[in-house]
Amino acid sequence: MMLALTSALLKAQPPAPTIPVQMTVTLDLLGEGKRMPDVTRSDVKVQQGKDNLKVTGWEAARGDRAGLDLFILIDDASDSSLGSQLSDLTAFIKAQPATTSVGVGYMRNATVQVVQNFTNDGIDFVSLNSDMSIYNSQFINNGHDGVLLQASDSHAYIEGSSFDSNAYAGADSAEGKITVSNSSAHYNGIAYFAHGGNVSLYNDRAIFNTVGLEASATGHLYFADCLLSDNKTSWSVAAGGVLAGSQPGTTLIAPGQSTHGTASVGTVLQ
Numbered sequence: 001m002m003l004a005l006t007s008a009l010l011k012a013q014p015p016a017p018t019i020p021v022q023m024t025v026t027l028d029l030l031g032e033g034k035r036m037p038d039v040t041r042s043d044v045k046v047q048q049g050k051d052n053l054k055v056t057g058w059e060a061a062r063g064d065r066a067g068l069d070l071f072i073l074i075d076d077a078s079d080s081s082l083g084s085q086l087s088d089l090t091a092f093i094k095a096q097p098a099t100t101s102v103g104v105g106y107m108r109n110a111t112v113q114v115v116q117n118f119t120n121d122g123i124d125f126v127s128l129n130s131d132m133s134i135y136n137s138q139f140i141n142n143g144h145d146g147v148l149l150q151a152s153d154s155h156a157y158i159e160g161s162s163f164d165s166n167a168y169a170g171a172d173s174a175e176g177k178i179t180v181s182n183s184s185a186h187y188n189g190i191a192y193f194a195h196g197g198n199v200s201l202y203n204d205r206a207i208f209n210t211v212g213l214e215a216s217a218t219g220h221l222y223f224a225d226c227l228l229s230d231n232k233t234s235w236s237v238a239a240g241g242v243l244a245g246s247q248p249g250t251t252l253i254a255p256g257q258s259t260h261g262t263a264s265v266g267t268v269l270q
Contacts, residue, residue, distance in 0.1 A: 020056070068100045076108040090137070122146040122166070125176075129153045137161045139170065146188070149197060150174040163188060170209075173197030173219070180204055191231070194219030194241070201226055212257070215241035229254035237261035
């Protein structure tokens with residue numbers, strides 16, 4: 001009697017509620033030379049055990065829905081041969097579409113040190129007390145900055161690179177120090193920006209930008225042997241900021257460009 005009663009109670013209980021979940025599904029065709037057909041929500045069947053579950057949404061990862069968050073982890077214990085592959089990794093990241101956000105981190109002692117948050121811009125360097133070197137690279141058509149440094153006591157050195165058509169700035173130091181040499185910046189909002197941090201330029205060009213060089217009220221920008229030409233504003237510095245060339249002057253600031261603010265006294269060459 002007790003067994004029969006227990007069975008009846010179990011049958012009377014309502015089914016457990018389902019919990020909505022979302023997942024990415026990859027479709028593949030068997031064989032070669034075949035075209036992927038259109039797959040609609042009605043074509044998709046989902047089962048949990050023997051129960052059929054309702055598919056409430058089915059969206060193709062195209063257009064504005066093609067976003068991807070890609071996080072790359074580099075084992076800090078890798079041997080030195082990894083260095084020869086970093087250029088291939090950089091090329092792979094640059095080849096991603098604009099809808100892909102990429103993050104980079106180092107695996108170290110069972111933890112992850114994030115050196116770049118998810119970004120669909122160029123490089124967003126956020127690793128505190130760290131150094132980064134970039135050579136012979138291009139930072140083009142980014143929605144904000146080509147390179148953004150926002151990590152106190154960190155340093156980025158960039159050589160032989162180009163910053164072109166970035167919506168905000170080519171190289172932007174919000175915190176930390178960026179040193180750029182033998183590089184060029186064209187068609188950016190700001191070519192080189194000390195946005196609270198420190199920027200040092202040597203033998204660089206800023207041409208066809210809205211602003212060539214800019215320092216915020218807490219920024220420090222130093223330059224030598226540079227060329228500023230055909231920008232709407234050659235340089236701009238806010239009150240309290242520092243924007244200083246070398247003394248004697250070694251930079252050519254071509255005529256026909258406006259300026260904003262008061263430049264600091266040139267730094268004496270040692």
